[in-house]
Every structure is written in structure tokens, then in C-alpha cells.
Amino acid sequence: MNAAPGAAGAMGTSAAAGLLACRACGQLSRRPAADAPCRCPRCGARLRTRKPQSVARTWAYLVAAAILYVPANILPVMETRSLFGTQKDTILSGVAYLWTSGSPELAVVVFVASIVVPLLKMGALGYLAWTVQRGAARRRHERSRLFRLVEAVGHWSMLDIFVVALMAALVRLRVLAEIEAGPGAAAFGAVVVLTMLAAMSFDARLIWDHGRHHD
Amino acid sequence: MPAIGPIGTSALVACHECDTLHRRVPLRRHALARCTRCGALLYSPPPFSAQQLFALVLGSLLVFMIAMAFPIVGLEVQGTRVSSTLPEAIWRLWDQERPVVAVLVFATTALFPLLELSALLYLLWHLLHGRCAPGFARVVGAVQALRPWGMIEVFMLGVLVAVVKLSHMAHVIPGVALWAFGALTFLLAAVVSFDPRHLWELAEDARP
Numbered sequence: 001m002n003a004a005p006g007a008a009g010a011m012g013t014s015a016a017a018g019l020l021a022c023r024a025c026g027q028l029s030r031r032p033a034a035d036a037p038c039r040c041p042r043c044g045a046r047l048r049t050r051k052p053q054s055v056a057r058t059w060a061y062l063v064a065a066a067i068l069y070v071p072a073n074i075l076p077v078m079e080t081r082s083l084f085g086t087q088k089d090t091i092l093s094g095v096a097y098l099w100t101s102g103s104p105e106l107a108v109v110v111f112v113a114s115i116v117v118p119l120l121k122m123g124a125l126g127y128l129a130w131t132v133q134r135g136a137a138r139r140r141h142e143r144s145r146l147f148r149l150v151e152a153v154g155h156w157s158m159l160d161i162f163v164v165a166l167m168a169a170l171v172r173l174r175v176l177a178e179i180e181a182g183p184g185a186a187a188f189g190a191v192v193v194l195t196m197l198a199a200m201s202f203d204a205r206l207i208w209d210h211g212r213h214h215d
Numbered sequence: 216m217p218a219i220g221p222i223g224t225s226a227l228v229a230c231h232e233c234d235t236l237h238r239r240v241p242l243r244r245h246a247l248a249r250c251t252r253c254g255a256l257l258y259s260p261p262p263f264s265a266q267q268l269f270a271l272v273l274g275s276l277l278v279f280m281i282a283m284a285f286p287i288v289g290l291e292v293q294g295t296r297v298s299s300t301l302p303e304a305i306w307r308l309w310d311q312e313r314p315v316v317a318v319l320v321f322a323t324t325a326l327f328p329l330l331e332l333s334a335l336l337y338l339l340w341h342l343l344h345g346r347c348a349p350g351f352a353r354v355v356g357a358v359q360a361l362r363p364w365g366m367i368e369v370f371m372l373g374v375l376v377a378v379v380k381l382s383h384m385a386h387v388i389p390g391v392a393l394w395a396f397g398a399l400t401f402l403l404a405a406v407v408s409f410d411p412r413h414l415w416e417l418a419e420d421a422r423p
Contacts (some may be wrong), residue, residue, distance in 0.1 A: 162373025169304030
């Protein structure tokens with residue numbers, strides 16, 4: 001076998017060498033001859049060459065996230081009731097409020113976490129899934145790095161949900177003002193969870209698989 | 216089921232992100248092994264011993280309790296004072312008929328971090344006594360599954376943003392839990408630097 005491990009320098013992939021790498025504990029095992037399901041001898045996790053239906057799952061979560069992204073940005077995430085009436089804030093108007101009320105640094109932080117990160121994640125994962133589907137061989141290093149970035153920044157989009165939760169908990173001075181979480185908060189939280197699931201479903205190893213089509 | 220022979224963990228390692236095989240080489244402390252093809256992290260030596268991690272996890276759990284039990288911030292408006300702990304904030308979301316948001320905040324800031332820390336404490340307690348905890352594989356799997364969903368550090372930033380927003384309306388008094396969450400952010404960053412896969416190496420040393 002020419003792809004056998006041990007040839008110095010030019011080692012192929014574990015899949016080409018007839019091995020299976022455990023996603024849970026990292027243990028390598030020999031792949032059985034038949035395509036029977038098998039488990040890691042060390043930790044008992046299911047062993048697979050690649051995540052099953054990776055691209056299809058990524059698309060499914062992405063489409064769901066993109067649909068919910070609309071109400072997440074249109075519906076108010078925070079409703080302030082005060083003597084002067086009710087004020088409804090969306091994600092974007094919350095950023096604008098921070099900017100105009102003299103905290104431009106925080107406005108930038110919230111803008112990046114709530115607007116830039118979700119859009120970047122959806123765009124990047126869509127691009128990665130699409131290029132993998134086409135069997136693209138170019139820009140592998142860049143795509144690999146892009147995926148790592150998406151995974152690393154994903155959960156920071158939850159920032160605004162936490163801000164709203166705290167504001168609602170504290171501002172409850174019945175006469176003066178009261179803050180409640182709006183329906184947009186639930187949609188926005190769902191977008192964050194769905195984009196994280198999309199990133200988890202995507203198998204980065206597909207970026208490096210040569211000219212093979214998946215799903 | 217067909218027999219599959221493990222080929223020795225120490226000999227080879229496959230890149231998590233591009234599947235390229237590499238021969239394992241011993242590393243110095245604080246060194247990292249990166250994939251020669253895609254540049255992803257292959258492996259690194261454990262940053263802590265089991266004893267050190269146990270102490271860190273125990274400390275994190277204690278600080279976690281303080282962060283949950285005490286008010287995060289208080290507001291003072293015309294002599295009235297309002298303050299809120301994290302459980303109270305979550306309960307208020309539930310009360311406002313925002314169950315999705317309440318469950319999301321509860322899971323990411325309280326339940327998942329608590330479960331992960333408890334699971335680590337349980338595994339390490341047994342490892343320090345030279346044995347594998349019952350259900351070892353499943354509990355390690357749970358730690359790995361919970362890890363991406365713990366968001367204490369994001370919550371900490373959220374508290375700071377909320378404090379700035381509220382300071383325009385009223386006098387804000389920092390609470391005990393604010394400092395506790397700050398400390399917890401650093402403690403958890405250290406805990407998370409320990410890859411749960413190292414637990415398998417510790418378990419192999421513990422086995423007779």
C-alpha cells in the first residue's frame with residue numbers, strides 16, 4: 001500500500017490509510033473491511049470517516065437561521081415602558097442608542113457581536129458549504145482559516161440577549177420605567193443557536209478532500 | 216462487529232480539520248503541534264496536572280456559587296433600590312412570557328457551566344484516587360458536548376454593556392456577583408485551556 005503511514009514526510013490522510021480517527025478522543029483505529037458501523041475501541045464513540053450528511057445538515061441549519069434572521073432584526077428585542085410612552089428597540093436601534101448616548105466604543109462592540117458576527121457566520125458557512133459541494137480545490141488554507149474563525153467567534157453574538165435579560169431584570173420601577181424582553185430576542189437567540197449548530201455540522205475535512213463529491 | 220485493533224495512541228495522530236496523518240513527537244511544555252497541511256492545532260501537552268485542574272475546577276465551582284447567589288448590580292432611583300441576581304433575571308424573563316430567551320440564558324450561563332464543572336470534578340476526583348470514574352467515556356463526552364455552549368465570558372461582557380446603558384438612567388451599584396463573574400471568566404478560561412481528550416491519557420495512566 002502506497003498510502004501506508006510511516007513513509008517519512010508524505011503521509012496521506014487517515015481515510016486513505018484505511019484508518020478511522022475518533023472525533024471524541026482522537027484514537028486511531030483500523031477501518032474494518034466491510035462498511036459496518038463500528039465504535040472506538042477506547043471510548044466507544046461511533047467512528048465515521050466523515051460526519052454524515054455534513055453539507056446537507058449545514059445548509060438546513062443555515063436556511064433556518066437565515067429565515068429567523070429577518071424577525072430577529074425587525075421585531076423589537078427590548079420594550080421600555082415609561083411615563084413618556086413605550087419605546088421599542090431593535091438590535092440596530094439599540095446600537096444606535098449606545099452610539100448617540102456617548103458610548104461609541106460599546107456601540108462598536110455590540111455592533112460587531114450582534115450584526116457583523118451573525119452575518120459573517122451565515123455568509124462564511126454558506127460559502128464553505130457551496131465550495132465543498134462543487135469540489136473546489138482552490139484557497140483551501142484560506143477556507144480552513146475562515147472556518148476556524150467562524151467557530152471561534154460564534155457564541156459572542158449572544159451578547160445582546162444577555163444585555164436585554166439584565167436590563168429587564170433591573171428596570172422594574174413600576175411608576176417610572178419598566179423594561180421587557182421583546183419577541184425579537186427569542187428569534188435572535190434562535191439564530192445564534194442555529195448558526196452554531198450549522199458550524200458544528202460542517203466537517204472541515206471536506207475542504208481538503210480531493211475532487212470527491214459529498215451528499 | 217469486526218475486530219478493530221487500536222494502533223497505539225502515541226504513534227500517530229490525524230488532524231481534526233483535514234485528516235492528515237502525522238507522527239507524534241514529544242513536546243516541550245507550552246509548545247503546540249500544528250498540522251503541516253492546514254495549520255490546525257494537532258495536540259499540545261496538558262497545561263495542568265490532574266491535581267492542578269482539580270483545584271482550579273473546585274475554585275471555579277465555589278466562585279460560580281457566589282456569582283449565582285448574590286446580586287450582580289443594583290439600581291438606585293429616587294431612594295428606591297433594585298438589584299437582581301442571575302436566577303432572578305432568568306425568572307423574570309420566564310415571567311414576561313419569554314420562555315425561549317429564559318431557557319437560553321439559563322442554559323448558557325448557569326446550567327451548562329455548572330454541569331461541565333461538576334462532571335470534571337467527578338472525573339478528576341476518581342482519577343486522583345487512581346481509578347476511572349464509573350461511566351468515564353460518557354461523562355467525558357458530556358464535557359466535550361457542553362463546552363461550546365457555556366457562555367459565561369459573553370455574559371460578563373453583557374453585564375458591562377448593561378451597566379453602561381443603565382448608568383444613563385440611574386445610579387448603578389456594582390454587586391458581589393459582578394466581581395465573582397469577572398473572576399469566573401478568568402478561571403473558566405484556564406479550565407477550558409485543558410482539552411478533555413487529555414483525560415483519556417490520564418485514564419490510561421490510572422489503569423493498572
